[in-house]
Amino acid sequence: MRTCPYCAHDNREGVLFCEECGHPFVGEREVLATSKLIDADQANFQGRVTWGTARFDRGSSIVIHVRDHETPVVLEAKDEILVGRSDTNTGLLPDLDLGSYGGAEQGVSRRHAFIRRGEDTLTLVDLGSTNGTHLNGQRLIPNQPRVLRDGDEIRLGKLALHIFFK
Numbered sequence: 579m580r581t582c583p584y585c586a587h588d589n590r591e592g593v594l595f596c597e598e599c600g601h602p603f604v605g606e607r608e609v610l611a612t613s614k615l616i617d618a619d620q621a622n623f624q625g626r627v628t629w630g631t632a633r634f635d636r637g638s639s640i641v642i643h644v645r646d647h648e649t650p651v652v653l654e655a656k657d658e659i660l661v662g663r664s665d666t667n668t669g670l671l672p673d674l675d676l677g678s679y680g681g682a683e684q685g686v687s688r689r690h691a692f693i694r695r696g697e698d699t700l701t702l703v704d705l706g707s708t709n710g711t712h713l714n715g716q717r718l719i720p721n722q723p724r725v726l727r728d729g730d731e732i733r734l735g736k737l738a739l740h741i742f743f744k
Contacts, residue, residue: 589603630742662681672690701725703724715731
C-alpha cells in the first residue's frame with residue numbers, strides 16, 4: 579500500500595500517480611522520464627489537443643453525461659443549479675439529482691455543488707462536500723468558483739460527469 583502525501587488515499591503498490599487525486603509519486607530513487615516526440619508526431623498531436631470554449635450564451639443549455647449511463651441529462655441554464663441528491667426527510671430537491679445514478683454509493687453529498695451562470699460563463703463551486711469535487715482531475719477548494727468549459731470532466735465523490743454546452 580502506498581499512501582498519497584496530498585490526499586491520504588491508500589493506493590496499490592507500484593502506481594506512479596495517486597489513483598484518487600493524481601498526485602505524482604516521485605521519490606529519491608524514482609525517475610519519471612518523458613520521451614521526446616518527433617516533429618511528425620507533434621504535428622499530429624497538436625491538432626487534437628483543444629480546450630472547449632468557456633463561453634456560455636444566454637440561450638444555451640447544459641448537457642450532462644453521467645459515466646456508464648447512456649441517456650444524457652439536459653438542463654436549462656438558470657442563475658444557480660444545485661447538484662446533489664434528494665432527501666425525503668428534509669424535502670431537499672436539487673436541480674440535478676444524482677441519487678438515481680448511484681450518487682449515495684459514489685459519495686455525492688445532498689448539497690454537493692453549485693453550477694452558477696455569470697455574464698457569459700458557467701462556474702462550478704464545491705459546497706464543502708464530504709468527498710470533494712474535482713474539475714478535470716483537480717480538487718476544488720470549497721466555496722471558490724472555477725470556470726467550466728465545454729467538455730470538462732466533473733467528479734463528485736467518485737461519480738464522473740462530462741458537461742457540454744448546447
